[in-house]
Amino acid sequence: MQNKIEELLHEPLVVINVGLKGFAESLEQQEVEVVQIDWVPPAGGDPEMIDLLERLL
Amino acid sequence: MDIKHKIEIANEEATRRLISGDPVLVDIAPAGEVIPGLEGRMITHSGPPIKWQRMCGAQQGAIIGQVLYEGWADSFDEAKSLLDKGSIRLEPNHHHQTVGPMAGTISPSAPVWVVENKSFGNRAFCRQVEGRQQFGDYSPEALASLHQWRDVWGPTLRKALLKMGGLELKTIITQALQMGDELHNRHSASSSLFSNAMAVAMAEAEILRESAVPTLKYITRHNLIFLGLAMACGKAIADPAxxxxxxxxxxxxxxxxxxxxxxxxxxxxxxxxxxxxxxxxxxxxxxxxxxxxxxxxxxxxxxxxxxxxxxxxxxxxxxxxxxxxxxxxxxxxxxxxxxxxxxxxxxxxxxxxxxxxxxxxxxxxxxxxxxxxxxxxxxxxxxxxxxxxxxxxxxxxxxxxxxxxxxxxxxxxxx
Missing domain, CATH: 3.90.1700.10 (v583 domain like)
Incomplete structure (x- = not known):
């Protein structure tokens, strides 16, 4: 397992970043290839709305 | 049946009704004659219900303009005093099958577009669109366009429209969307298509030159003439849903x-x-x-x-x-x-x-x-x-x- 992780880290990395763009930008500054996925939590993370939507949608 | 399923079925029906809307311009008539419940010293306005004291500056200005236009007061101070005392009834357009641009003010003598949704038989109304009074300008220059609309442009268009027997608007809307209009703030195509139709109707109705020429100048130079119609169409389409x-x-x-x-x-x-x-x-x-x-x-x-x-x-x-x-x-x-x-x-x-x-x-x-x-x-x-x-x-x-x-x-x- 340890060897596999080391192997992975020695290969060129392509990172998929989900959500906050800041993480992707930091990696890009370090010349790491990043695929950005725009994602926000449902209902902006509002627990009352998430609960309602679970019942209505 | 669970609630999610019931909602899906209900929304399908609401959407079907929205899609089936078939708006036709059937009249251009004084608001007091056609808008249900608009009577006496009453002005309708845009948005949800609101009291005079809480209205924004522009809406207050437009309402003062509407009071002056109706001749219920002769000056800003007199109009404001009537409104402060609650002597003028103020209600939302939406409570009267009606919509109005910006401050949206409508009073009994102002001609409104009357649009009927032929698929459901309901009617909706919208006032004239212009660039001054509906934004809160109550000056005599701003009110001049309302007077012209009431005395010349509106009645002339009405005569031609009634002679024509109404004007189908779905065709104009379909074409205008394909000609680069979005039907809120860009009405270059729809206004031209509407003016074309009304020019022919005015000729066929044998409107006298002294009314026809100023009315043709008005509609052909007014880039947003169709906005009032699009709004009445929107209301006529939305209400059955x-x-x-x-x-x-x-x-x-x-x-x-x-x-x-x-x-x-x-x-x-x-x-x-x-x-x-x-x-x-x-x-x-x-x-x-x-x-x-x-x-x-x-x-x-x-x-x-x-x-x-x-x-x-x-x-x-x-x-x-x-x-x-x-x-x-x-x-x-x-x-x-x-x-x-x-x-x-x-x-x-x-x-x-x-x-x-x-x-x-x-x-x-x-x-x-x-x-x-x-x-x-x-x-x-x-x-x-x-x-x-x-x-x-x-x-x-x-x-x-x-x-x-x-x-x-x-x-x-x-x-």
Whole structure:
């Protein structure tokens, strides 16, 4: 397992970043290839709305 | 049947009704003769209900202008005194099958567009669109256009229209959307198509030259003549989709410059409101964002039925007025697909591969995606006494949709 992780880290990395763009930008500054996925939590993370939507949608 | 299934069936029906709308211009008549419940010393206004004291500067200015126009007072001070005492009844347009641009003021003698939805038999009304009094300018120059509309332009068009036997508007709307209009702030195509039809009708009705020429000049030089018609169409299309049990589809979005309000099909006549938002806009020379009032007008009925900023991607010409890039416009249009129930089969946008406009705003999708409807709109001054000062883009406030979803849950979740 340890060897596999080391192997992975020695290969060129392509990172998929989900959500906050800041993480992707930091990696890009370090010349790491990043695929950005725009994602926000449902209902902006509002627990009352998430609960309602679970019942209505 | 579980509640989710009931909502889906109800929303399908609401969407079917929205798509089936078949608006026809059937009359142009004094408001007091045709708008149900508009009588005596009464003025209707845009947005959800609001008292005179809480109205924004522009709406107060427009109401003062409307009082002066009706001759109920001879001066600003006299008009204000009548309003302060509560001697003039003020009610929302939406409570009377009606819509009005910006401050949206309508009083009994003002001719209104009368649009009938032939699929359902309901009627809706909208006032004349102009660039001064509806923005809060109550000067004699601003009121001159209202007088001309009442005394010459409106009656002349009415005579021609009645002789013609009405004018089908769905055809004009379909064509205009394919000619680069979005039917809220860009009406270059629709206004031309309407003027063409009315020019022929006026000739056939043998209107006298002294009425025909000024009326033709008015309609052919007025880039937004069709906005009042589009708004009446929007209201006539949206109303039959109201009051469907279990439907989460939005049937009205309206602003009074103080509050933004929405109505939901399954929640009847209730308004869900939040403070009116700031419009992100471009300003006419001499004005800046510091002069601007907040979002105002019933004209968001156009977005409610899928036009306006919902079709911005198909109408890039509008960006010169409201700002933004063609790429952003296409992104807005695609985004609205995420919060609506269906694509319209007839109202198409060539620039987006002839995609149908997105129709049927679903409050559940709005809250889930955290995306609220986008609206393109004109901007009024924060104080009374000014004409239009700019135009721009604004988002409906999320708070309205959250309140509506909570109310919907309370009403239906236990059933």
């Amino acid at each position: 109201s009051n469907i049990e279990y439907s989460t589809v939005v049937t009205a979005m309206a602003r009074n410059g103080t509050e933004f309000g929405i109505r939901i099909s399954g929640l009847g006549e209730a308004w869900f409101t939040a403070p009116a938002p700031v419009v992100d806009g471009l300003y006419l020379p001499g004005y800046t964002a510091e002069d601007a009032g907040l979002d105002m007008g019933d004209s968001a009925i156009t977005e409610t039925v899928g036009w306006g900023a919902f079709t911005l991607g198909g109408a890039p010409g509008i960006l010169a007025l409201v700002g933004g890039t063609p790429e952003e416009a296409i992104a807005y249009t695609r985004e609205m697909k995420k919060i609506t129930t269906k694509a319209h089969p007839t109202y198409l946008m060539p620039a987006l591969g002839f995609a149908g406009i997105s129709i049927g705003i679903d409050i559940r999708k709005v809250v889930q995606t955290n995306l609220t409807p986008i609206i393109d709109t004109a901007i009024a001054h924060k104080d009374p006494g000014y004409p239009i000062i700019g135009a721009g883009l604004v988002r409906a406030p999320m708070e309205c949709f959250k309140q509506a979803l909570i109310a919907f849950g309370q009403r239906y979740n236990s059933q």
